[in-house]
Amino acid sequence: MNRSNPNGAARRDAVPAEHEYRAALVSALIKLAPHRIIRNPVMAVVWLGTVLTALLALAGQASAGFGWSVTLILLVTVLFSNFAEAVAESRGRGQAASLRRARRDLIAHRLSDDGALLEVSASELRAGDRVAVEAGQLIPADGEIEEGLASVNEAAVTGESAPVLREAGTDRSGVIGGTKVLSDRIVVRVTAEPGNSFLDRMIALVEGSNRQKTPNEVALGILLTVMTLTFAIVVFTLPFIAGFVGVQINLILLIALLVCLIPTTIGGLLPAIGIAGMNRALRANVLAKSGKAVEVAGDVDVLLLDKTGTITHGDRQATGFHALEGCDKERLVEAALLASLADPTPEGKSIVVLARREGGDMEQPAGAEFLPFSAQSRMSGVNLSEGRMIRKGAMDAIVEHVRGLGGRQPDGLDALVSEVARKGATPLVVSEGASVLGVVELSDVIKHGIKERFARLREMGVRTVMITGDNTLTAASIAAQAGVDDYLAEARPEDKLARIREEQAKGHLVAMVGDGTNDAPALAQADIGLAMNSGTQAAKEAGNMVDLDSDPTKLLAVVEIGKQQLITRGALTTFSLANDVSKYFAILPALFAAAIPQMAVLNVMALGSPTSAVLSALIFNAVIIPLLIPLALRGVRFKPASATELLRNNMLIYGVGGVLLPFVAIKLIDVALGAIFF
């Protein structure tokens, strides 16, 4: 399975394993404890209603069948909500268990100051200790490599079995406790105190044990609590108002009305949505340090990206041959091919590939002498046995070389070279003997599909800024090809920080990707700092997310997850409140039917009897929660579109749909109840 593909992860989300269900069911019962249920005020009201109806049924306030049915349905409603939260948590817990296995019983070989090795338990390690790790051993704690390089299998943390290279003194010097060294020997300086390691934090995060409500969740929670209070007022004033016209209302019916009206659907699923957001990020192999970070990602509107490795592949490739006037192209292709056949650099190889495609069919002639690139000559080439001297290199180097042989700079060369440079490519001039033949165009190749991704981001209202060390001309050209909105050319590390501050001062929320130690300040300053797992410890500490796959384009997935999470909350809140319209039409006629016969007109669904009307509404209210669990865990489908379009679609589905669906569903449940019981 391709772990770096968030969609692949989402597919796995949809079908929880059977053992997950069983564990969740147990956990749902445990969550009935009053001190836990009170954290969710909406469900606490339902739980209270359950207890009250049970007491009323015991006291004989209604027919036993009806009283106990209502009690049972209310209890099931609470359980469904607990179950939703438990399922979401169990996802993380599975992952946490495997992480724990990685952490267990690690043995460390601590280096003392005199160089002696001492075998200690990993839990005794402190920050600053130095440990030696040999091939085949597990790294005992988080740290930085001080000496050596090694290939490391990080599958225990990332799920990726292909080994990664970690090396002292580079931007890839960070290692994680619990991962395995496959080759070589390294000395690691421990950077994390026990209990505060990367794994520890990861376990805590996926278990949701230290999960704090995000700011938006708090705000929405206030609104839901107030709606619940409002409906409590509506319901508890009703018997007094109805009493004025001589209508006596059964208390159990009132409780049923209250439970139907308060936003149980969103109230029951809200915790699950929050946990699922973190889990979805984790399944995309992004470790968010808090739920808030995921939420903020949805608001990001400026994205700072390094050119190299993110937008382009990072190595230049030949993309065209431009012969000078008076020289035919075949000759240029042939010369470039001959000069590159023995060239081991990626650029050289790419010239061979392109030349073959253009019809060059030379093989390495015998007796050829290859001259590799050097900083002094600034060109490379080949001397053939018959005396041909072919060179390729920067324009001034080649012109100097040709002059030395008695040649001169041809008229059209300047124009040709600057034309290629303007396209954002590097011109490589080719000469044979004393004559210049033409120019090979070397381009930094834009990654496949990156332009479409930026277009999607633009539709979501996210502006992309490319950061590159290239000169302005090249940067502008690549920016245009890749479809980024802006670029920062000739950038030094401190320019990133300045740019982030500048964007933030204008009110933007900025995300950036980084891996090096010199990226750390910018990662810390950015609203979302996505650090590469391959990066240094400093970078990982500074960012608020770590991408375990070290894929810079992962940020797009994170932005989508953040947005999806907010949309899911909004959509289910809308749905929950819209449902109330039909529930009124089911329950109000049932409440008043006996005392006020004319009210039958309001029974627009033509429900069988008052009892079955109330039960149908309650059953719908309960059953909709588990039916929506997959949606809460997976998130509402998110298609990049303008805000207005998103609003229109979601209002149509969850608003209008939320009004209409329960009319149909309640009627169907009523028919079914009628067929079974009445």
Added chain:
Amino acid sequence: MMEFILVFTLAILLGWPLSKYLAAVMRGAPMGGDRLFAWIENPIYRLLGTDPGRGMSWRGYAAAFLVSNLVLGAIVWLILMTQAWLPLNPNDAPNMSWDLALHTAVSFLTNTNQQHYSGQAQLSYLAHLTGIVTLQVITPMMGLALVVATLRGLFGGRAPRTAGAGDDRAVDVGNFWADVIRPTLRFFLPLALIWTVLLTSQGVPATLAGGPVVRPLDTLVSMQEQKIPLGPVAPMVAVKQLGTNGGGWFGPNSAAPLENPTPFSNLLETLALLLIPVTLVLMVGRFTGRRRFGALVFGCMLVMSLMSSGAAVWSEGFSATSSDIALMEGKEVRFGAGPSALWASLTTQTSNGSVNAMHDSLAPLTGLVTISDMLINAIWGGIGSGLQQFLVYLMLAVFLAGLMTGRTPELFGRKIEAREVKLLAVLVLLQPLALLVMSAITLAVPALTGNSNPGFHGISQVFYEYTSAFANNGSGFEGLGDNTLWWNLTCVLLLILGRYPYLVLPLMIAASLAAKRRTPDSAGSLQVETPTFGLTLIAVIAILTLLQFMPVLVLGPVADHLALIAP
């Protein structure tokens, strides 16, 4: 139908140029007429010890509003309790009891004009002219001031450098005194003067002399002589109609011929109901510099207004309960069903509360429309207060719609977070809490209610009275013996709860938003100025009102209707 179209068209056509003028007045920049008004305004500013150019924080602004109201209310309360001993009392009105006086003072102070007394008999000319009319002029302008300050806050306050600084007390929302005095002198009083002259031309009296004594033509009635109460009626009618006040000179309000003598005066007065609220909404775009935002507010309100008025006219003239006999009950024959229904819907939409027909006698479904109008209280709404309530709905809708577009909800680039939601939550909760709890108590202890009608209609009456008080509307279903200690005091409570939190809390929210960093618009930010959002907003308003009050509306007007049409 003719009047329906005429009133809406005229209100918009006249409101357009007026809104341009009002925006200039509220912006406070130099304008024509400055020299004329300066010699009235400057002495007032000196008397108050304020510099009209100096801005206030939301706290200062709210404090000025509340303290000025406290002082005004106390003065009027005292006048009402001592009017019999004061001059200008040719019709010998007695002193008011303390609770009735309190209710009357608070009622006019909150721009409600709910009357538990009958004007012509129980108020002296002095009380009318100094107490009542002063409040009728000033309180709508105070509402205007608060909403203008709130709008300033929503767009970052007057001094841009304090915007986004993180301190809501540093945000300059304007000068309260200037915001009240400028529109009173430059906008409201001139307009009221024009309306007074027009009404006088139709025969509405304007005199300080006592009324004549006449002999009724109908000799069958027991009374031999009748004293016709007169007074400075025309100016008060102009002010009550234009200023979303509603409290008339005479008990029957504009159903009385001396307040509303001709079809033309009826047109004038109906138009006046709508004119300033419409002008205010049209001003929003000009004042904030966001024309499209102004268009959103106007569009939403116009759609709701046409739906409400259309429903009222249909229900009164064409529904199942509008049978021939019942049709004219409680109505002035000179106007008939159509103009009465139009007035009833407009007077409840605009939080005015004046009437030209008795609302108690409206068809039950028309009653439903009028109650719904008052529950929403933001279809045009009272001057300032309606727009302020609309902003509350706007922020709630933005919160929900913002989530559905995948962003933390923000209004004009500023995030709506827990603090703002808490304040909004207070306003959402307060309305059902006040209305339903009060109605429940009153209905559960029938000795208190003094109903003329038991049954469903009795529920409508009680609920209407409280809704009217809380919406600062002032119209009544009557039929209640409402001048009792219980009614006076509970209504005072609701009058206050329905006015001050709903004017001040949005200002707090706006200042809190202004102190936040502003995010520039992008394709991903929610665009509120679109038909899609407009419809969402209307849906939020409708669903919220429906969900909170459906049971009591079903037991009141709906059951009333169903009982009437039952065979």
